[in-house]
Amino acid sequence: MxxxxxxxxxxxxxxxxxxxxxxxxxxxxxxxxxxxxxxxxxxxxxxxxxxxxxxxxxxxxxxxxxxxxxxxxxxxxxxxxxxxxxxxxxxxxxxxxxxxxxxxxxxxxxxxxxxxxxxxxxxxxxxxxCAGALTLAVSHLAREYERVDAVRIGAVLDERDTGGPAGMADLERWSATTSAALVRRDGVFTWLPAPDARAEVIASDGTAVPGEYIAILDVPSIAHATDAPNVHFAFAVGASTGRRRGGPASLEVRIDIEGAAPGGAPLRTGRYLTHAAGQRPLxxxxxxxxxxxxxxxxxxxxxxxxxxxxxxxxPAHAVERMLEGGAVLTDAPGAG
Missing domain, CATH: 3.40.50.720 (NAD(P)-binding Rossmann-like Domain)
Incomplete structure (x- = not known):
């Protein structure tokens, strides 16, 4: 058969x-x-x-x-x-x-x-x-650390790239379910009320986009995968760098990780995961x-x-597939 x-x-x-x-x-x-x-x-x-x-x-x-x-x-x-x-x-x-x-x-x-x-x-x-693609990328990047102390995610979703009617419905349902944000602080998973969840996401071209910390499964997944006591996910909807430059809506996520390198020396890295075709490919x-x-x-x-x-x-296989499919990982300005 x-x-x-x-x-x-x-x-x-x-x-x-x-x-x-x-x-x-x-x-x-x-x-x-x-x-x-x-x-x-x-x-x-x-x-x-x-x-x-x-x-x-x-x-x-x-x-x-x-x-x-x-x-x-x-x-x-x-x-x-x-x-x-x-x-x-x-x-x-x-x-x-x-x-x-x-x-x-x-x-x-x-x-x-x-x-x-x-x-x-x-x-x-x-x-x-992105159905786990981001968490897999973070897990891959965290492998260069002996100890991870904090993971900070900042994602910009272009308002023209929300994934069609089903994607919009998901976003609306999630926001209606809870306006609180889920973060991990000093090892404790904490719900932040809406007034305390405001955040700013820095796009890959340096533009600051108003956003908020959100409740998303990446927070507990990243926290447990890396054992990081501090994890948050900031999310903003607005014009992406790709569209500001006259192109189509792009995907951009900033990943900042802090901790220790093998041997114990302090290590801090910042990278952007981007895709010129938006969030759907990832x-x-x-x-x-x-x-x-x-x-x-x-x-x-x-x-x-x-x-x-x-x-x-x-995670290594996932990142390899991402790069094959047009995603790009670059160092964030001023990180490290």
């Missing part, structure tokens, strides 16, 4: 389409099933990919509106599945599952479902910035890296349980 297909819920949306295209480049024979409410749109995506099929799904139904005899290798939720029928569908069939739309507050139902069915299959919670990359690991296309089979990107994906 040949390899079964990956069921991509929301596979015809912006994130799903780019993820499917990336998987097709990496694995030309990997079967993909593009699933959505609009079958014609899903078919157009599948036709462009090749080795892909299109199906209509109904997320209001526990069986997703699909025949009981269909078989898949994994389920990818490239959209907000408010009833979690995609996760339940995966668990009942023992299939790996990946999600990218649950904020740090609304992951609770996914975590509980996973805890109640620990032997079912792996669940990859990748609702991080979001697709994060999702594709997750699918690659869940299917054991790279690395050992993933055991059942709840996982995060930095716990499964090799």
């Amino acid at each position: 040949g390899q079964r297909s990956v069921l991509m819920l929301g596979g015809s949306g912006q994130a799903g389409t780019e993820t499917a295209a990336l998987l097709r480049r990496w694995y030309p024979t990997l079967p993909l099933t593009i699933a959505g409410r609009d079958l014609d749109r899903a078919r157009r995506v599948a036709d462009r990919l090749g080795t892909a099929t299109a199906v209509r799904v109904d997320l209001t139904r526990g069986d997703l509106g699909r025949p009981a005899d269909e078989r898949y290798s994994a389920v990818v939720a490239a959209l907000w599945d408010e009833r979690l029928h995609g996760l339940r569908y995966a668990q009942r069939r023992g299939l790996p599952y990946l999600s990218v739309s649950s904020g740090p507050v609304d992951i609770a139902p996914e975590v509980v479902m996973g805890a109640q069915n620990t032997g079912a299959a792996p669940i990859l919670l990748a609702s991080h910035w 979001t697709a990359l994060g999702m594709a890296l997750g699918v690659e690991r869940l299917l054991a296309l790279r690395g050992a089979p993933v055991p059942p349980g709840i996982h995060t990107p930095e716990a499964l994906v090799d």
